[in-house]
Amino acid sequence: MIQLDAIDKNILNMIQLDFPMEVHPFEELSDRLDISEKELLQRLERLNHEGALRRIGPIINTKKTGGISTLVAIKVPDSKINEIAKRINEHPEVSHNYLRHADYNIWFTLSAPSREHLDHIINTLKNETGYPVIDLPTIRLFKIGVKFNVR
Amino acid sequence: MSDEVKVHTQDRMLDEVNIRILKLTQDGISFTHSPFTHIAEELGISEEEIVDRIRHMQEHGFIRRFGASIGHRVVGITANAMCTWNVPDERVEEVGAVMAGFDEVTHCYERPRYPDWPYNLFTMVHSYTRDDCEEVARQISIATGISDYRLLYSEREFKKTGVRL
Numbered sequence: 001m002i003q004l005d006a007i008d009k010n011i012l013n014m015i016q017l018d019f020p021m022e023v024h025p026f027e028e029l030s031d032r033l034d035i036s037e038k039e040l041l042q043r044l045e046r047l048n049h050e051g052a053l054r055r056i057g058p059i060i061n062t063k064k065t066g067g068i069s070t071l072v073a074i075k076v077p078d079s080k081i082n083e084i085a086k087r088i089n090e091h092p093e094v095s096h097n098y099l100r101h102a103d104y105n106i107w108f109t110l111s112a113p114s115r116e117h118l119d120h121i122i123n124t125l126k127n128e129t130g131y132p133v134i135d136l137p138t139i140r141l142f143k144i145g146v147k148f149n150v151r
Numbered sequence: 152m153s154d155e156v157k158v159h160t161q162d163r164m165l166d167e168v169n170i171r172i173l174k175l176t177q178d179g180i181s182f183t184h185s186p187f188t189h190i191a192e193e194l195g196i197s198e199e200e201i202v203d204r205i206r207h208m209q210e211h212g213f214i215r216r217f218g219a220s221i222g223h224r225v226v227g228i229t230a231n232a233m234c235t236w237n238v239p240d241e242r243v244e245e246v247g248a249v250m251a252g253f254d255e256v257t258h259c260y261e262r263p264r265y266p267d268w269p270y271n272l273f274t275m276v277h278s279y280t281r282d283d284c285e286e287v288a289r290q291i292s293i294a295t296g297i298s299d300y301r302l303l304y305s306e307r308e309f310k311k312t313g314v315r316l
Contacts, residue, residue, distance in 0.1 A: 001227050012221060019218035021206050023198045024184055037184065044182040051225040055179025058205070058214040064165075071262065071273075085309040097309035100233065102301065103267065107233070108310070134265050136273075140243065142259035143251035144215065148223045148277060 002050045004150065007035065011043060012052065012150045019056060069095075069111040070118055070137040073104035074125065081106065084129060091121055104134060165213055168194060169204055173214070176205075223277060230304070231277050232284040234291070235270035237299035243272065246295045250274050255287045270301065 004012070010033060020028040026044075030037040047053040076084045081099060088097055088108050097108035112118050118135075126133045171194055180186040187198040194201070208214050223229075238246045243261050250272065251259045258275040274291070276284045281304065288302055 002225050004226065012219070012226065015219040016221060017216060017218060019216075021202055021209070021217055023187060023202055025186065026182065027184065041182045041184075048179075048182070051222040054220040054222050056182075056217075056219045057176045057179045058173055058208070058217050059220070060173060060177065061212055061215050064211070064213045073268075089310045094310055095312050097311075098305040099307040099309065100303040100305055102303050106309075107303070107305075132267075134268050136262040138260045138262060140247065140261040142247035142261070143256060144258050147257070148221045148226070148228050149254065150221070150226050150228075151279075 002047075002052045004052070007033065008043060008047060008052075009150045011040070012047065012148075015053075015056060016147045017145075067111050067113055068115055068118060068137075069109060070122075070135055071107065071109050072122060072125075073108075073134050073136065074106045074129070075104045075132045076106055076129070080129075080131075084131070087128070088125065093117070093121055104132075165208070168196065169208055169213070172201060172204055173208075176217075227279055228277050230279060230281045230284045231275070232281070232288070233303040233305070234274045234276055234284075234288050235301050235303065236272040236274070236295075236297050237269045238272045238295075238297055240271070242297075246297060247272060249295050250291055253287060253291060255283075256291075269299075272297075276302075 014032065015029065019025060022028055026040055027037050030040040033040065044053060048055075074084065085097060085099070085106055088094055088106065091110070093110045093112045095109050095111055097106070099105060100107050110118050110121060112121070122133060122135055172190065175190045175193065181189075185198065187201045191198045191201055205214070205217055209217060236246070247259055247261060250256055255276050255278055256274045257277055258273070260273045261271055262273055264271045276287050278284050278287065284302060284304075288300065292298055292300060
C-alpha cells in the first residue's frame with residue numbers, strides 16, 4: 001500500500017470529478033491546490049508509477065456510443081474456477097471479472113456493440129461449459145459515479 | 152481493440168474526430184504542461200478545439216466524466232462488496248433512490264430476477280475494510296427497511312479494464 005500525505009490525498013480526491021478541462025489543466029489544478037505545477041506533475045508521476053492513479057482520461061458512456069453491456073454470473077465448481085475464468089477473459093468484450101463466494105461465483109461484465117453480440121458470447125459460454133448462467137442487464141440505473149473518497 | 156470497431160450512433164456529435172480524440176486519450180493523457188499538444192498535432196486541429204470537443208462530449212453524455220481513475224486497492228480501499236437486495240417491485244424506484252444517496256455506494260442498478268436469484272437491486276460498496284462495507288449495508292437496510300440482502304465480496308480480480316472504443 002502506498003504512503004500518501006495530505007496533498008496527495010487532496011490531489012486524488014480532486015482529479016476524479018473536478019478535473020479542469022483546459023489546454024493547461026495541471027496549471028489550473030496546481031493553483032487550486034496552492035502548489036507549483038512542477039510539484040503537482042512530480043506527484044502525479046509518482047502516484048501513477050505506484051498504481052494509486054491509473055490514468056486521467058475519458059470514462060466512456062457505452063449507452064451513448066451505441067454500445068450495450070450486461071453483468072453475467074456463472075455457477076462453476078471450485079475445481080474449474082481458474083479454467084473458466086481464463087476462458088471468460090479471452091473475450092475482449094469482458095471488462096471486469098471477479099470471483100465472489102456465492103452459488104454463482106464468477107461475475108463478469110460484457111460490453112459490445114449490440115445485444116446480439118452479447119447473446120452470442122453468453123450462449124457460447126453456456127454451451128461450451130454447460131454451467132448455469134444468469135444474464136443481468138441493467139433495467140434501471142440509479143447511480144454510476146465512481147468516486148473514491150481517499151482518506 | 153482494433154480501429155475497425157464501429158461506433159454505432161446516429162448522433163453526429165460523435166463524429167470521426169471525436170472518436171479519434173477518445174481513442175487517443177482513453178489510455179490517459181500525459182502529466183505535462185500541455186497534455187493535448189500531441190493529440191492536436193496528430194489530428195491537425197488546435198488544442199482549444201480538443202478541449203472544446205471533450206467538454207461538448209461531456210455535456211452530451213458521451214463521456215460520463217473526464218478525470219482520474221484511481222487504483223483504489225493501492226490507496227487502501229481494498230474492500231469491495233456487491234450488495235444484492237431483494238426489493239418488492241413496487242418499491243424499486245423509491246429504494247433505489249435512497250441507496251444511491253449513500254456516498255459509499257458507487258453504483259446502483261435494478262437488474263432482473265431469476266428463479267434461483269431473487270435479488271433485483273445491486274449496489275457496489277467500496278471501502279477500506281469489510282466491516283465498513285457491512286456497516287454501510289446495515290445502514291442502507293435500516294434506511295430502506297429491506298432486510299433480505301447479501302454481500303458478495305470480490306475474492307479475486309481476474310480482469311479489470313475500462314470500457315474501450
